[in-house]
Amino acid sequence: MDEISAGFIRAIQLIVTLDPQVVEITARSLSISLTSVFIASLIDIPIGGIIQFHNFRGKRALINLIQTFYSLPTVTVGLLVFLLLSRSGPLGSLGLLFSPEGMIIGQTILITPIMLGLTISALGGVSVQIKETAMSLGATDLQVIFTILKEAKAAVIAAILLGFGRALSEVGVAMMIGGNIRGYTRVLTTAISLETSMGDLELSMALGIILISISLAVNLLLNRIQGR
Amino acid sequence: MEGKVLKISMLLLALAVLCTAVGVADNSRLKIATTTSLYDTGLLDFLQGKYEDKYNASVSIVSGGTGIAIQYGQRGDVDLLMIHDKARELKFVQDGDGLQRRCIAYNYFVIVGPKNDPAGIKGMNATQALKIIMEKGKADPNNVKFVSRGDNSGTQAREQLLWKNAGYNYSKINNSGPWYIDAGSGMGATLLMTNEKSAYTLSDTGTYMAYRGNLSLVPLIEGGNDLLNVYVAIAINPKKHPGVNCEAANQFINYLVSAEGQKLIADYGKDKYGQPLFFPAAGNCDKIGCSAAECAVPTNASCAAA
Amino acid sequence: MALIEIKGLYKSFGKSEILNDINLDMEEGKVMALIGPTGSGKTTLLRHIDTLDQPTRGSIFFHGEDICRLSSKEKFLVRRRMAMVFQKPVMFNRSVYENVSYGLKVRSKENSRDDVLHTLDEVGLTGYESRSATTLSGGEMQRIALARAMVIKPEVLLLDEPTANLDQKSASAIDDLIERLAHGGTTVIIASHNMTECRRLANRFAILVNGKITRTGRPNDIQLDRGQYIGFLESIDPSDKT
Structure with a gap:
């Protein structure tokens, strides 16, 4: 019990005094996860729109498949992207393994199913009359999609926030693709895992508290948006 | 309407580019x-x-x-x-x-264990010690345990070599009962686990000393050529x-x-x-079994690609 | 040449025939009323004219061009010359102003504030512009939907039961408005089962029963008073007592 309370106090100190290591790792975590979520949004929202607004054979099966991948294990994605980015792999010449860019690729792949699936159901929640009203008022296809996106705004933002939460809290991709390199690819989750194995529980706890606080903030935001 | 969306998108894109620029592939x-x-x-x-x-x-x-x-x-x-x-x-x-x-x-590698040394290995050589730990561990797995790295590391390779020198087939050791714990972790994590379980383990001295402050384990077998690292x-x-x-x-x-x-x-x-x-390594080449050509001398290998 | 000519139009969903050999001409600047009971195919016909539905067979000519054979890009250009008000209009989850200005905005007509406010005046909703459209009453929504269509100044205005949700007074105000639009040269096609409304507004009638046009003509050709009309509806669908 003593260890926990002492660790907790030291953790708070590290946060309050803006310990450079804590700040640096937190900033890197945020920037990598935000970039992943941004790229995933650019890919998944339009593709979600295409899937939702077109009828084709196997659409239902495709959506089922996407939903199956919601809980894609992070280490599996990590392994897959590792094999892709490794110098002996198909994208090896890019030299992206053990780099923040590689982690962004991995996290983007990791969160794509959940963001794609939730975008599709967000857009599906907008009535077909909205689409037809926009069409009959002279909107182009693209304007129709923008209109529906705007109607589904709250649900789409929820999809984005959930993607961000998953990217921020995952450890498999960050460890396997990033390699947990100090000052380069070390993020909150990999640092916690390393510091715990090295017995530095105070730093681990400080980073853990930050991670929980960010998740909490994201959840509050989510509740506010959904409550509106 | 699209104008606003576009503006927000551009802003986010700029932000993302900025973020990636921080750690551009280098x-x-x-x-x-x-x-x-x-x-x-x-x-x-x-x-x-x-x-x-x-x-x-x-x-x-x-x-x-x-x-x-x-x-x-x-x-x-x-x-x-x-x-x-x-x-x-x-x-x-x-x-x-x-x-x-x-x-x-x-x-050097070192075999560390609980202070009271339940298997009584202090002073033995490494192969003898492992043999005793196994025998006592099989008889009394509640008190005598051994934690192995189990991660294909250099330390585990040495452990396997020691088992071989002691006359055992490693694959049989690994499945021989609850006394043998396969940690699947790095050296630090393995030491922490050994400490929690009051068990024995094989460690390199460097990591053991760096972690010693957090451990109640003591070194029981040190030195000797078969523990050279x-x-x-x-x-x-x-x-x-x-x-x-x-x-x-x-x-x-x-x-x-x-x-x-x-x-x-x-x-x-x-x-x-x-x-x-x-x-x-310099000055100790003979002692550590490194030839003069390999021991602490600058490399002269060409970096020319194929 | 008529502005809109419908030739041999069929539409079926699975085995049920919604439209069955529709042939109809509509002239520019006139008001055409489609009369018939619920489920007779009025709405489906309007949707075909607005290119929202694709017929199983047959053609609709607009300015002599068969709009059923156009690509989706070309259909969009046809839709830009029309506007349709649905029977139960939905509002975009935005302000009244943004709803009414939607059609102008997608056409990049940004400096149209006066037009929007003027149209709101015309439908009797002066001062509503900053309200949230989704919180309005059914009658108010109906009027916003009409304003949203009118403000574009379409060549053809397609109205599906425009007064069905309204009380007597609002309904007659809407009818006044439609009358003014018609005088202004807009071609109006109105689906309704309110005989009085149709007789007041329309230059031409078409009666639709079970997806078939049973009679067409001028208001004077089809001399039905209200009682006869109800009798006529009951003969097709006893449940409809409008």
Whole structure:
């Protein structure tokens, strides 16, 4: 019990005094996860729109498949992207393994199913009359999609926030693709895992508290948006 | 309406570009895959800082067991290996994956265990000790346990070698009962687990000393040739793995074997632990079984690609 | 040449025939009323004219061009010359102003504030512009939907039961408005089962029963008073007592 309370106090100190290591790792975590979520949004929202607004054979099966991948294990994605980015792999010449860019690729792949699936159901929640009203008022296809996106705004933002939460809290991709390199690819989750194995529980706890606080903030935001 | 969406998108894009620019893919970086013992003791962090200052270079260190480090090397994912398993090192160079093997430092493995030493191994040699731990562990697994790295690391390779020397088939040991715990973790985590379970384990001295403050384990068997632990550095062969940063790898090796590098290794940890964690290879070549050509001399391998 | 000519139009969903050999001409600047009970195919016919539905067979000519054979890009250009008000209009989850200005905005007509406010005046909702459209009453929504269509100044205005949700007074105000639009030269096609409304507004009638046009003509040709009309509806669908 003593260890926990002492660790907790030291953790708070590290946060309050803006310990450079804590700040640096937190900033890197945020920037990598935000970039992943941004790229995933650019890919998944339009593709979600295409899937939702077109009828084709196997659409239902495709959506089922996407939903199956919601809980894609992070280490599996990590392994897959590792094999892709490794110098002996198909994208090896890019030299992206053990780099923040590689982690962004991995996290983007990791969160794509959940963001794609939730975008599709967000857009599906907008009535077909909205689409037809926009069409009959002279909107182009693209304007129709923008209109529906705007109607589904709250649900789409929820999809984005959930993607961000998953990217921020995952450890498999960050460890396997990033390699947990100090000052380069070390993020909150990999640092916690390393510091715990090295017995530095105070730093681990400080980073853990930050991670929980960010998740909490994201959840509050989510509740506010959904409550509106 | 689209105008606003577009503006927001552009803003976010700019933000993302800014974020990525912070850590833009940077191929001048030297990527090192290291065994956990060199990393968890803080030695490599320390050497990295000195090296980066002196050469204005950036170094990335990926820490794992010797097994995964060799994997990274075989795939060309890193530029330099720092490992400690002679058999696999020789094969790695022979297969053309690595250029030249350079011994840089050594210390000893140590068998650590609970202070009351329930198996009574103190003073034995390593193979005898393992044999006794196994016999007593099978008879009384509640009191006598052994934790193995179980991660294909250099330390585990040594453990397997010791079992072989003691006359056992390792695959039989690994499944012989609850006394034998396969941790699947790095050295530090394995020591912490051994401590929690009041068990025995084989550790390198460096990591054990770095963690000693958090442990109630004591060293029971130290020294002896069968516990000798030699660390080497090997640059990845650019002929087999085009694109690796061979010049930077050679520069780092040459820094480690230089008088300055060897002194940094020899002195590391003295102030904190009262004794060094590693010994320099230079001057001890015979003792550690490294030929003069491989021992703490600058590398002369060509970095010409195929 | 008529502005809109419908030739041999069929539409079926599975086995049920919604439209069955529709042939109809509509002249420019006139008001055409489609009369018939619920489920007779009025709405489906309007949707075909607005190119929202694709017929199983047959053609609709607009300015002499068969709009059923156009690509989706070309259909969009046809839709830009028309506007349709649905029977139960939905509002975009935005302000009244943004709803009414939607059609102008997608046409990049940004400096149209006066037009929007003027149209709101015309439908009797002066001062509503900053209200949230989704919180309005059914009658108010109906009027916003009409304003949203009118403000574009379409060549053809398609109205599906425009007064069905309204009380007597609002309904007659809407009818006044439609009358003014018709005088202004807009071609109006109105689906309704309110005989009085149709007789007041329309230059031409078409009676639709079970997806078939049973009679067409001028208001004077089809002399039905209200009682007869109800009798006529009951003969087709006893449940509809409008």
